[in-house]
Amino acid sequence: MPLKTFRQAINDTLVQEMQRDVRVILIGEDIAGGTGCEGDGDAWGGPLGVTKGLISEFGPDRVLDTPISEAAFMGAAVGAAMNGLRPVVDLMFNDFVSVCFDQVCNQAAKCHYMYGGQNSVPMTIRANTGAGISTAAQHSQSLHPVFSFFPGLKVVVPTSPYEAKGLLTTAIRDDDPVIFLETKLLYDMEEDVPDESYEIPFGEANILREGGDVTIVAVGRMVHVATEASAALARKGIECEIIDPRTTSPLDTETILESVEETGRLVIVDETTPRCNFATDVSAMVAQEGFAFLKAPIRMVTAPHTPIPFAPNLEQLYMPDPAKVSAAVQQVVGYQG
Amino acid sequence: MPLKTFRQAINDTLVQEMQRDVRVILIGEDIAGGTGCEGDGDAWGGPLGVTKGLISEFGPDRVLDTPISEAAFMGAAVGAAMNGLRPVVDLMFNDFVSVCFDQVCNQAAKCHYMYGGQNSVPMTIRANTGAGISTAAQHSQSLHPVFSFFPGLKVVVPTSPYEAKGLLTTAIRDDDPVIFLETKLLYDMEEDVPDESYEIPFGEANILREGGDVTIVAVGRMVHVATEASAALARKGIECEIIDPRTTSPLDTETILESVEETGRLVIVDETTPRCNFATDVSAMVAQEGFAFLKAPIRMVTAPHTPIPFAPNLEQLYMPDPAKVSAAVQQVVGYQG
Amino acid sequence: MEKSKLLTAYRKMRTIRDFEERMHVEFATGGVPGFVHLYVGQEACAVGVCSQLEGNDTLLGTHRGHGHALAKGVDARRLLFEIFGRAEGLCGGNAGSCHVHDSSVRYIGANSGVGSGAAIACGVALAAKTRSDGAVAVPLIGEGAANQGVVLEAMNLASVWKLPVVFVFENNGYAEATGSDWAIAGGELWGRAAAFDMPGVAVEGHDFFAVSEAAAELIDRARKESRPAVLELRQKRFYGHFEGDAQTYRGDGEVDYLRSERDCLTIFTDRVIAEDWLTKEELAVIDEEVTTLIADIYEEVKEAALPAESRLFDNVYASPY
Amino acid sequence: MEKSKLLTAYRKMRTIRDFEERMHVEFATGGVPGFVHLYVGQEACAVGVCSQLEGNDTLLGTHRGHGHALAKGVDARRLLFEIFGRAEGLCGGNAGSCHVHDSSVRYIGANSGVGSGAAIACGVALAAKTRSDGAVAVPLIGEGAANQGVVLEAMNLASVWKLPVVFVFENNGYAEATGSDWAIAGGELWGRAAAFDMPGVAVEGHDFFAVSEAAAELIDRARKESRPAVLELRQKRFYGHFEGDAQTYRGDGEVDYLRSERDCLTIFTDRVIAEDWLTKEELAVIDEEVTTLIADIYEEVKEAALPAESRLFDNVYASPY
Ligand SMILES: Cc1ncc(C[n+]2csc(CCOP(=O)(O)OP(=O)(O)O)c2C)c(N)n1
Numbered sequence A, B: 001m002p003l004k005t006f007r008q009a010i011n012d013t014l015v016q017e018m019q020r021d022v023r024v025i026l027i028g029e030d031i032a033g034g035t036g037c038e039g040d041g042d043a044w045g046g047p048l049g050v051t052k053g054l055i056s057e058f059g060p061d062r063v064l065d066t067p068i069s070e071a072a073f074m075g076a077a078v079g080a081a082m083n084g085l086r087p088v089v090d091l092m093f094n095d096f097v098s099v100c101f102d103q104v105c106n107q108a109a110k111c112h113y114m115y116g117g118q119n120s121v122p123m124t125i126r127a128n129t130g131a132g133i134s135t136a137a138q139h140s141q142s143l144h145p146v147f148s149f150f151p152g153l154k155v156v157v158p159t160s161p162y163e164a165k166g167l168l169t170t171a172i173r174d175d176d177p178v179i180f181l182e183t184k185l186l187y188d189m190e191e192d193v194p195d196e197s198y199e200i201p202f203g204e205a206n207i208l209r210e211g212g213d214v215t216i217v218a219v220g221r222m223v224h225v226a227t228e229a230s231a232a233l234a235r236k237g238i239e240c241e242i243i244d245p246r247t248t249s250p251l252d253t254e255t256i257l258e259s260v261e262e263t264g265r266l267v268i269v270d271e272t273t274p275r276c277n278f279a280t281d282v283s284a285m286v287a288q289e290g291f292a293f294l295k296a297p298i299r300m301v302t303a304p305h306t307p308i309p310f311a312p313n314l315e316q317l318y319m320p321d322p323a324k325v326s327a328a329v330q331q332v333v334g335y336q337g
Numbered sequence C, D: 001m002e003k004s005k006l007l008t009a010y011r012k013m014r015t016i017r018d019f020e021e022r023m024h025v026e027f028a029t030g031g032v033p034g035f036v037h038l039y040v041g042q043e044a045c046a047v048g049v050c051s052q053l054e055g056n057d058t059l060l061g062t063h064r065g066h067g068h069a070l071a072k073g074v075d076a077r078r079l080l081f082e083i084f085g086r087a088e089g090l091c092g093g094n095a096g097s098c099h100v101h102d103s104s105v106r107y108i109g110a111n112s113g114v115g116s117g118a119a120i121a122c123g124v125a126l127a128a129k130t131r132s133d134g135a136v137a138v139p140l141i142g143e144g145a146a147n148q149g150v151v152l153e154a155m156n157l158a159s160v161w162k163l164p165v166v167f168v169f170e171n172n173g174y175a176e177a178t179g180s181d182w183a184i185a186g187g188e189l190w191g192r193a194a195a196f197d198m199p200g201v202a203v204e205g206h207d208f209f210a211v212s213e214a215a216a217e218l219i220d221r222a223r224k225e226s227r228p229a230v231l232e233l234r235q236k237r238f239y240g241h242f243e244g245d246a247q248t249y250r251g252d253g254e255v256d257y258l259r260s261e262r263d264c265l266t267i268f269t270d271r272v273i274a275e276d277w278l279t280k281e282e283l284a285v286i287d288e289e290v291t292t293l294i295a296d297i298y299e300e301v302k303e304a305a306l307p308a309e310s311r312l313f314d315n316v317y318a319s320p321y
């Protein structure tokens, strides 16, 4: 299997799905890059280079650059999806949902229900997420909890190139609006990724590491932070089971509950801020459905209740890291009831 | 003490705070009603009549009707707050934050932090919330969890006319952006409310009913639903302690933990949808900080993971009611570990 | 215009009028859930525009949408059932008055923030353009909603993407209780078209013929050239913003004036009779048929079955969750 | 223009130029965190506009804001410290390049969605109007950002509320890697002013005198009449969208042309010398002072203290939480 970066895996998937289904179109700012300019009309592939080459292959009727008008083009995607296309929208930073929130969380999410099932809204919204490259308070948020809040949306947070390809394939073929969140710090991660296309189903968690002492549910890049912590913990004789839910909505509650039934202990690692987030969501689910299994408090490792600072040293402090995860795991393992 | 409706209590508070501080101005659609018309220029006071009479008393320089441009006038409120005024913005339905999400959750919430504390953003956003009057999927949401997610915002959910007045007074005098959520079904609720102004501090929960068997944390109108349920439960010999947090951000975790320490059992009642919401937030906090107190699973009574249906019979089913609360309480009280 | 088209237009305007006048009465006596925004007085707007649409064109309505839906050919009975939240309603009771939607006749219901149909229309038109199916998309937008950012963005986008969209602004004098001229800088919406490089036209909205002629030209151009345009229709509503509105913001005698001088049904009738296009008898037949229809469906709706409880959980997702 | 004003203008443009040229080098060698958008080539825009502002007027900048900030009088050293995320930075390291802000000189930093300053400016102006302090608010807006709904809404709102706001669109040819003329229907922003009932003017942005004259008139009118206006400034940036941009979307030789024919510093210098307004020597003194300043602060910043860890938790709220 060829090695591919996260970025390449996404690019590959878009190519394959566009070849497979003419209804798939791409919409976003600078997803070609060069539109209306004198030079190269395939200059950028988005600010992060993910869609490079696609306009050359599929042309401007299927790769649509846009004015900086998220509300209009996201709304247009909803309309196109209701009228037979399958748009994949590049929102760039997930934070920019703030200028098209109505289109995403009210229209895309609720149309199918509100109209009594008459129309489906098969669209995928790709957006980068997370901190770590000094993009400050308004371009570094992890908004999967906000998306997961809204019924009607599906929310995908891949943790590796392999997952990215399989989950994006599923997303594009899915008949519902899917939010596909690409963690900034993962774009250059490399992994073996099959050339042929494959789907990874939504709502099925991946157990990355088995272990009997504690269950760690981690989302996005936090899976790697947890994995790093677990290696150190293993040397101390603590065996972690690491669960990557892959999709936060739908959520594979079963796999989490089964693991907690074995381990009796749960730590949740989530890069987002602490209030009403995905960590609280998983914790509350277990405190309701798996209470009897619990031998210790459920601990959450998240960012603090602060906006994201620009200064790199503060940003590092802001994000959960292996040390914080280790500390939490040791607390629950060492807990005396 | 005179009897006042929730609506009147808010109107009173606005009058008093505008009289007290010339920097307080009101901004919103039809908050006067009649602007630019031939007839009465104080015709509406907002679609729900809350601000009636204010333009007559304070004039159009302090009561500003607007075009239907939430992003612009919410952004203007942020700018005005940074430049010495203390705007109170009427957003009408809390759902409309979807067209000014950037202004509320990025700008108002993050300016103070991002600019290193140079400017505060003393503004209050009033908005109605909740289901129950057939306003369907896009005008009936309970969005306090989404607001509470964002650091920088304070989120207030009054449950009665008395609370509304005291909390709105605090909100307007507060130096941070405050989201003040008025439950639609409470506008006509009547209660004794003092004429003189008073503040109710943020982050201090109110214990409405003491009881040793189970703690119920309920927010907004759900406090009344819980109270109704508790009366029936008392007849069955189950004594509920009912906690109204008043503000979901900041949250009075101490009062909740102290109560759970006594009762060992927790039910949370929240009208919002079930994922990443305020119920999960409280549950997770207790599962982390108060695990040792717990004698039973923490149960959450919320709406289902569906948009809000229009049809009144379905909408009734959608909302938590005393029967659902009773069932949850009985489950945790009857729990055999 | 062909006679059959005139008859259809009259039937639609009459149906809307009677549907809404009866709704006004029903609302006052209770039993209609939620907010209801009546279209009385504006019938010629939607009907005039729809007289120029083909079967695969899409109309996008607003919260004041009963008339929009009926003009596009939505079944009055199932519309009424929806407004009453009944099982047989167009959307099974999930939408209600403000969001009624009927994909079978290519009518897209109002969606959330006012004005959002402008952007959705761009996507509908984009899909039509992609498939070269020659269809246009027509969003109706209240003049108040015209000040939503998404509407202005959509106008620019439609021009940049060269989409067959005709933005129809229904300027009915008020946005809730705020006067249009005050809230729209300069007071005119058709004039904004130039800012986004498209033609803009304003006509009196109570004149079916003026509306349909202006619509014909702009829709035709949109269809042939795949370019957007703006049509502003000026005609005040006869009732309040929503039912229950005391309307004290109106000038004295305004509604009387509107009813006597600017009633699109009277104006239409006078014209078709004067021009000998239709006869009184032909119109009377329609009047009677409509009267019967309205009476029947309003009677039926009150006994109609409510949605099954299980419907609460249906249609959250289209594919497995 | 008074001589002292010309000297100030030159010093600002020169400072911006040197600050940014050095930033370009530093970025390439690493050590500058985050995204950096340089203002080289556009100096005359912000400096020309600011030459017409009074002390209590507010300027609102964009992500391409180093030049905006310096033009409004922000201290170069503390600006640089902020960009490097140091404790002494203007915002204590919380803002960085894109959001630098300095309330002491009434400079408001870029905020989130591009274009959002247009609405914030309305509020700043509203407060000024309420207090009758005679101040105006000037949001700088990239031509790409001009297609954000909030900008268009704000233009209407400023007109309706009669606010002293001058919307300055910096049309620098590109929004990221997309051409301006393509993304703006009709290609011109000043022309949108009419749609919102205000005057609009376009001038060449590389000509300090053209900018300051146009700004003078519009700002003066805004101040006296409390009415908004639009000023479009046309001048392409010399560097990429952000540092690291390979700029293959540009036409051949474009940057060379810009540097040789449309450099605002050369044009300014030629003019003031030709007109005998300033001498070569006077300019040379400034050049030297600026060179020293830039060298000093760039040396200092690399050793400067980082923000204390406790700062992570400061300033989330202004009052107790
Ligand atoms: C974004 C948004 N803001 C406010 C509202 C509340 N609202 C519903 S209808 C309406 C007035 C709309 O006026 P107009 O567009 O002129 O349509 P009309 O009611 O006159 O048909 C308002 C403000 C809304 N639905 N969406």
Ligand SMILES: Cc1ncc(C[n+]2csc(CCOP(=O)(O)OP(=O)(O)O)c2C)c(N)n1
Residues within 6 Å of the ligand: A029, A068, A070, A092, A096, A099, D037, D062, D063, D064, D112, D113, D114, D141, D142, D143, D144, D145, D146, D148, D172, D174, D175, D176, D241
């Ligand atoms: C709402 C929003 N969409 C997209 C972006 C990403 N973005 C940052 S700068 C930029 C281009 C802005 O172009 P323009 O307004 O012309 O300013 P310039 O960079 O040319 O100075 C974009 C798209 C953003 N910050 N906010």
Ligand SMILES: [Mg+2]
Residues within 6 Å of the ligand: C142, C143, C144, C170, C171, C172, C173, C174, C175, C176
């Ligand atoms: Mg109107």
Ligand SMILES: [Mg+2]
Residues within 6 Å of the ligand: D142, D143, D144, D170, D171, D172, D173, D174, D175, D176
């Ligand atoms: Mg630009």
